[in-house]
Amino acid sequence: MTTDVHSLREFKMPDVGEGLTEAEILTWYVKPGDTVTDGQVVCEVETAKAAVELPIPFTGVVEALHFPAGATVDVGTSIIAVAVAGAAPAPAAAPAAAPAPAAEPEPERREVLVGYGPRTGSAQRRARRTNGAGAAVAAPAPVAAPAPAPVAAPAPVAAPAPVAAPVPAVAEGERPLAKPPVRKLAKDLGIDLRTVVPTGPNGVITREDVHAAANTAAEAVVEPVAAPAAPAAEPVAVALPVPTAAGDVRVPVKGVRKATAQAMVASAFTAPHVTEFVQVDVTRTMKLVRKLKESGELGAGVRVSPLLLVAKALLTAVKRHPEVNASWDEAAQEIVVRGAVNLGIAAATPRGLIVPNIKDAGSRTLPQLAVALGDLVETARQGKTSPADMSGGSITITNVGVFGVDTGTPILNPGEAAILAFGAVRELPWVHKGKVVPRQVTTLALSFDHRLVDGELGSKVLADTAAVLEHPKRLITWG
Structure with a gap:
């Protein structure tokens, strides 16, 4: 049984x-x-x-x-x-x-997992008032009776006012606690911070508090003419996707693509970007790439590419200028200089652009870096990159040259201070030893967060990267 x-x-x-x-x-x-x-x-x-x-x-x-x-x-x-x-x-x-x-x-x-769980709330809360055993079953009936009353209740919309009233927990003359970005958000939404209920630590007003106050205000003023501000924003957002002509295809934005879009918008409008460019004679570097391929010095089956030496050149420059390997702590208003260089490599995959990174790349030898880079690219192409491999990056390289593009102004990976774009290698007329001769030339572009990296530091990192690629023997002398 x-x-x-x-x-x-x-x-x-x-x-x-x-x-x-x-x-x-x-x-x-x-x-x-x-x-x-x-x-x-x-x-x-x-x-x-x-x-x-x-x-x-x-x-x-x-x-x-x-x-x-x-x-x-x-x-x-x-x-x-x-x-x-x-x-x-x-x-x-x-x-x-x-x-x-x-x-x-x-x-x-x-x-439930920390921070998430079933979205049940109001139903359980009512149960606390039902200490009267079976009487609780009868309680729902009375709730139905007032139902008609609430219909009339919305008329006295004065009720919402008291909701905002208790908030002035801020004493007269005191300034509400909120960070600058939150203050700007409140200003843009037309919300008086003195009327917002703070939920952050030590009474600090958060972005969520401002949004909640904005939503409450919008609901309370739906009837009055004062509410056109909210509807005005609504139609604009809804109107954009409406037009659809024959042959148009709609692609849902979700997963990796959605995250990339959100991250790039956040980065572009949060970090003040500065981009510098330099053209480099990489003839010697390209010769070294060919020699390493032919000799197999880095190991059997190890893939050798110009990107490998660009990565090693950037790591050498970072070693000479460690301050560029940093991130911005908004909450603490501090610059965090990273101890390890986690080198990100932007990779295009069927699911969108991802940026996995090689952990502690700065401590790896050239053969070790070659193996790690090969594994990273192969895993990304198979769509098997784990979330751990894409977190904790500190500086990134994007290889736009593989698409025949000379250069660009790359957008920073969120949380990082710099990103290097490696352009196409082309044979161009170049002054070498006093003569104009054909040389292999590329363009490097370095974008950096001007809060963390000033013009001098950014220029030094870019110049040192270029110098190593122009004279690869510096990998030894500077390493």
Whole structure:
């Protein structure tokens, strides 16, 4: 009689990439009725950073798949139900006592990830007032009675005013606590910071507080004519995607592409970009690349390319000027000079542009750097780059030369101080030893965050990178 005892276990979408809030299910590897074992991969999902395979943490039979392939699911939401055999008689005890159903929601709320979970709130809160046992069942009826009243209640919209009134927890004459960006946001939205309820530490007003105040104000002023500001912003956003002509194709922006778009906008309008350019005679570097390929000195099967020597040249320049390997701490208003150089390499993949990085690249020898670079590129092409490989970068190289492009003004990878664009190598007339002769020339462009890197430092890093590429022997003398 107890041999068929089993329980239903729910597997929730985990946070597979450092604080991400959602992921798209790309492929299911199981279906209802399949038997799964602890550690078996059941699906592949795409986050804003990479595609990741998810293993199930228990053994049993698949009862249901809650979402189809292609669905975007919030972190903390159950995606698959599995019937687990040999469970404790807890389910049997449930039918014995009627309260069991009441206790049912509890496990749902317990198993959540930090920061995320089932979106249930108001229903549970009402239950606290039902200390009157069965009277609580009758309570909903009275709630229905006032229903008509609330319809009239909106008329006295004066009620919202008190909502803002308690906020002046700021004493008369005192200045509300908020960071400059938050103050600017409030100004743009027309929100008086003295009317905003602070939820940040030590009474600091956050961006979320300002948005909440703006939403409350918009709702309270929907009827009055004073609300045109909110509707005005709404139509503009909705009107843009409306026109669709024959032959147009709409591509949903999600996953890696969505994250890239958001990151680039944030970077472009947060960090003050400065870009400098230099043309370099890389004839000697190209000769060295050919020699290393032919000799196999770096190891069997190791791929040698001009990008490898550009990476080594940049790392040499960073070693001479470590202040460029830094990031900006907005909260603390500090510059953080990194101890290790995590070198990012921008890679175009079917899912969009990603920037995986080589950890502690500055401490690697040329052969070690060649192996790491080859592995990084191959993994990216296969779409198997992990979120960990794309976090913690400190400086980046983007190789636009492979597309035949001479140069560009690269946008910084968020959180980094500099990015180097490596252009196409072309044979051009060049003055060499007093004569105009054909030489192999490229253009380098270095963009940097002017809060962290001033013109002198940026120029030195770019000039040293160019100098190493012009005379590769400096890899030894400067290394």
